[in-house]
Amino acid sequence: MLTVRNLRVRYGRSVTALHGVDLDVPGDGVLAVLGTNGAGKSTLLRAISGTLRLHRGSVLAGTVHYGSARTDGLDPAEIVRLGVVGVPEGRQIFGRMTVAENLRAGGVAARSAADRAAAGQRVHALFPVLADRASQKAGLLSGGEQQMLAIGRALMSGPKLLLLDEPSLGLAPKMVERIGETIREIHAQGTAVVLVEQNAAMALEVADRAVVLNVGTVAASGPSAEIADHVHHHYLGVPAHERRSLARWS
Template sequence: MLEFNELSVRYGLGVEALNQISLSAPVGKITAVIGGNGAGKSTLMRAASGVLSFHGGTVAGGTVSLDGKNITGLSASGIVARGLVHVPEGRKIFGDLTVLDNLKAGGATVKSGRTRDRVLGEILELFPILAERQSQRAGLLSGGQQQILAICRGMMSSPRVMLLDEPTLGLAPQTVEQVAGVIQQINSRGITVVVVEQNAAMALGIADFGTVIEQGRVVLSDEASVLRGSADVQRLFLGGNTDEIGFAPRAIKPLERWTA
């Protein structure tokens, strides 16, 4: 289980991004973290994955733990080695490298060459578009294809926990649904997923649990079905009933249909 225990984060000398946040991501489930711009969602992910210092942030209090062990302050590579992978906002693929080289980079921390080859083979089989374009520069892929590549690059390290930061940002509605299906399929393999999103309809439509963050604080936390029915959540984030949004809760989209 991934747990945030009264976590506080500051940028610079006085900008408080998170204020004593406590929440957990149960094993084998999808947890959605929603909130507006500047709520602290990305900061939460950076604190968990060990990249906070690269963005000028520091943990001012509290801890992040994985399976009961404190990982606060560990290096990013050390956290990946413990089974947690962060797919950051904006995809951050290596545009000048090939699709295949991007995937291989994701498996750099895996010591077993046999394991790397196995996972790579599974990914290329599940995503024919990546197999077809494995020799192409990654920067030439469409936005949706780049997002799938970013997620698959994270899968290359065989993680137990995946943090996905705004995976549908800037994508067309049809592509959003496909990415949502990919997230569900990843979770169906037993991987714990934490998805940070402004697209609350998508996130709560596929999640088991949800947390709403405002100004660095947790204001709501419950089962996703309860949050979907909350009048406050609908008014602030959904613009109405989620039945009209197009995301059937827990409706898994097959990976084989990925063609974007």
């Protein structure tokens, strides 16, 4: 579904954030992208979603293809219309708007009123609290509820590929577990997911495959179980036979 080849990204005139990254996302899977702060995870999602220019970034080399369409260089709105939709780090909901208004904003790209209605039903089934809080200002929601709203808003456009940037950031453990369950359900409903996370435990439990970025390069890639061994051995210094559980990246 999504193919990234030899991607090099720079911010400004001198800071190169990605150095020849290759990535494949199947149409029926969940891919976790792991790494420490500054590894290039968010930059990768920005390159895929077409939002690099909003952060003074640019693609120096390489290509991004979604299906048969080359998307690097396309406007973000065009990429959304192709079916690739992102949830940015920090949620970035419209705090002064109501929950219902946020969801309607997400549905602008839907092809028809029927599609918007179906998407709304899907979101309310995934997150019943959003139906209960429809008339409440989004800024008054808890952190976990705001993350639900951010994901729900993205789902309103009916994405085929959902890009999630640190959805567990700042959330309590029970809410992190709920977000993980929701990602599984979204995938089961037919939406592929790229999950950028520092919470390696949650990400590897949810994902089929994973890649580890290290200073803008791919340090490892493969099935989640294999990547768990790599993370323990190379980053936490724990042999596979002694490991207990994964923690957040330091």
